[in-house]
Amino acid sequence: MAVTGLNATDNPGPGVGVVRALRASPEFDGRIVALAYDALEPGLYARDLVDDAYLVPYPSQGTEALLARLEHVHATVGLDVVIPTLDAELPAFIALQDRLAALGIATFLPTAAQLEVRSKARLVALAAQGGLPVPASRVVNDPAELYAIHQHVPYPLWVKGAYYGAERAWTPDEAVTAWHKVVATWGLPVIVQAHVEGEEIDVNAVGDGRGGLVGAVPMAKTLLTDKGKGWAGIAIQDRQALALAARFAEVTRWRGPFELELVRDRSGGYHLLEVNPRFPAWCFLTAGAGMNLPWAVACLARGAPLPDLSTYTVGTMFVRIALDQITTLDTFRALATEGEWHTTQETP
Template sequence: MSPVTRVLVTGAGGPAGVAVIRSLQERTDLLVFAADMDGWASGLYLVPAERRRLVEPGSGSAFVPALATMVADDRIDLVISTVDAELTSLAGRRAAIAPAVLAAPSQSTLEVCLDKLALAECCATAVTVPRTVLAGPDALAHDWEFPVFAKPRSGAGSRGVRLVPDRAALEALPVREGPDGLIVQDLLPGEEYSVDVLADAHSRVVAAVPRIRARVDSGVAIAGRTVHDAELEETATAVAETIGLVGVANVQLRRDRAGRAALLEVNPRFPGALPLTIAAGVDIPALVVDLFLGRPLPSRLPFRSLASVRYLEDVFIDPGEVLDSAHAGHQDEELAGSERT
């Protein structure tokens, strides 16, 4: 009888966390634990009560030590985090949860992905990238075709993104140093795509599944479909190889004024619309488990054209089962962005 691998999935309150938990529970060789900082997180209640856990906020100093204790107590073999803030905290401290393995890209890959200026500079020679410079003197030194976009250098989702209609508005942009600063980019007016990418231990891409968001409600994709498009797949593959991706990432592309696929950003985590990619034939969570357990992956995985619509599904539990958490209602703070991809 094969040994059972004990897997902890964090961020159980977001669509990505729920999708990962549902996928991994289909495997008989895995024992899935679910964790979140909010006791009302729906994904917690997809696993038996004895495998539900509360964690500290991923951006806080208590997160890693508390998680390390939890991992040791539960004899966890593999940790899968679906939250940007947690990944940032854990990336450089993997030894803290050893011998458990963190199923996430390297610290250097995460740092590039989470810095939009660094990402643009890294990928500029590999794929089409919109002109990207810091707000302030760097931006004012260029002649732009207005409107252009300004957005935070770091951060997830559409928070802080603004349209800059003319040069006066460009001159009025606040100038800040470091990761809180704004970047200015050429407007990409074409259709937007999300490409779910999986790369093996050598950063070779084994799957690249483009999706379009057909319907969006409050920033959340509620309908979409996979598309077969060689340019999108090749562009996302080139981005993943350039940043040295190992594991999963969501590469966001948009067509420029010439109709070419151009890089918007990379989310180095499981996307919120993951169920569509899984149903299309690429079970990314299961493949990520195999990858980080040292098992070989296929050389390339095909996918089928498929459309999806989302609906609200309730999980009913006894009120006494709800975990008492000091961090209820955190989704807007730490999970923002995961719903949008």
């Protein structure tokens, strides 16, 4: 099974969590292949998690380059499932899924249309169609529009990139500065969204592609980094958050993993800030809580029977750790110059 997104930094990608969840399944019996964009993605060096590591071309190099690389990986070590975990690479994997299937490599992904309807730029339209509570938002392609944005989106507000990145602004000048910063990093479009005060709740869920939910676990963050990312969290019993996940899956007929980012305000109202079309970095919590969603996706991709996903243990917590992995210069050299490394190459 191949997994991407091994960039386990202080703002980690989901790959390491997905791999740990796959390995946590008692039914897992195989090898894990890490697909990375950089030789220093930390997950590549997790010897207890990854059996084979490959560098793959960035999405900007096109789908044919990615397919050629995956064909090489498949010919070398054999793949039965690929679980991509990064927003920016999903369009390429979606475009390739039929050709991958022809090679015998299974995926469980949303359609290109589904991916687009939950994009930050389209979320308000989806909310109106599906009755989802999204805060006031606007797409802003010209910074001059920000001087009148308060007529549609009240301050304070967030200036967001299409894939990642968000800057908070209290005034038009701050909003313009944030707009340029976001454009320089992530490009257009830029989305401006009203700030909602409250507690952040995230839901990791998997849609079956027919309008139903395969499983879902809501989580409240109990410790944040200075970037606002969850460093510790707890599985909670939040029926309204679960109902919103079910509603999203129903409206979009979502196929595959997704994450809802919600805020519960002081009066108990729920606000949907974003929908991420992939596993979140904290998805190992789902396995820890007894509802292993990454393993469920691996089963769905292969058409294998699903594990029991009827319940999860409320109160299960995760507490993240940063640690130093030891590796050899030879391992780094192989990844940097040959673009691949296999545990079988290691000297005992």
